[in-house]
Amino acid sequence: MRRLFPIHLALASVLIAACVTINVYFPAAAAEKAADQFTKEVLGTVGEQNAPKPQDKTSRNFQPGSERLLFAAVGTVLDFLVTPAHAQVNFEISTPEVNAIKESMTTRTATLAKYFGSGAIGLTADGLVDVRDQNLIPLPERTTVRKLVTDENKDRTTLYAEIAKANGHPEWEAEIRGTFAERWVANAPAGWWNKDAGGNWKQK
Numbered sequence: 124m125r126r127l128f129p130i131h132l133a134l135a136s137v138l139i140a141a142c143v144t145i146n147v148y149f150p151a152a153a154a155e156k157a158a159d160q161f162t163k164e165v166l167g168t169v170g171e172q173n174a175p176k177p178q179d180k181t182s183r184n185f186q187p188g189s190e191r192l193l194f195a196a197v198g199t200v201l202d203f204l205v206t207p208a209h210a211q212v213n214f215e216i217s218t219p220e221v222n223a224i225k226e227s228m229t230t231r232t233a234t235l236a237k238y239f240g241s242g243a244i245g246l247t248a249d250g251l252v253d254v255r256d257q258n259l260i261p262l263p264e265r266t267t268v269r270k271l272v273t274d275e276n277k278d279r280t281t282l283y284a285e286i287a288k289a290n291g292h293p294e295w296e297a298e299i300r301g302t303f304a305e306r307w308v309a310n311a312p313a314g315w316w317n318k319d320a321g322g323n324w325k326q327k
Contacts, residue, residue: 245316
């Protein structure tokens with residue numbers, strides 16, 4: 124009986140924590156699905172490839188021994204508490220502000236596509252665009268490309284903030300940015316370049 128007391132206490136703490144945090148978690152799966160949809164629409168025919176689908180990262184590890192059934196029961200309770208909240212998540216990306224940005228980015232992408240394709244510019248780990256090799260841009264076009272990249276990054280930065288605000292959680296901006304950064308690369312055509320967090324470029 125004494126041996127089970129710490130386990131009961133720990134389980135009670137888990138349940139209390141779940142109840143306290145259930146309404147403030149970042150809905151990663153819903154955000155990834157929304158980012159996937161948005162990036163594919165912006166890339167349009169430029170990005171039509173069989174990009175890998177977001178994977179279900181949810182897993183549960185049961186404890187071995189006599190506590191296995193006890194933890195399985197707790198898992199069931201947590202599913203009851205948490206799953207309905209997950210199911211009701213409607214990650215908003217269709218506000219007038221977001222739609223206006225999407226239209227602007229879609230138009231611009233049609234122009235930037237050839238520079239992405241040549242390797243002159245690429246995607247970055249923070250969800251933006253950067254010039255990778257200006258020597259691949261004809262001299263008369265460099266000023267124009269730099270302005271396009273600046274405008275693109277302004278739209279992207281505003282986009283992540285607007286989506287966070289639209290969902291009532293401005294503090295999610297960094298996580299939204301990270302999610303979009305991943306989906307931009309995943310849905311980009313083969314041959315496009317992307318820069319990792321360490322500043323290293325690699326070709327998809």
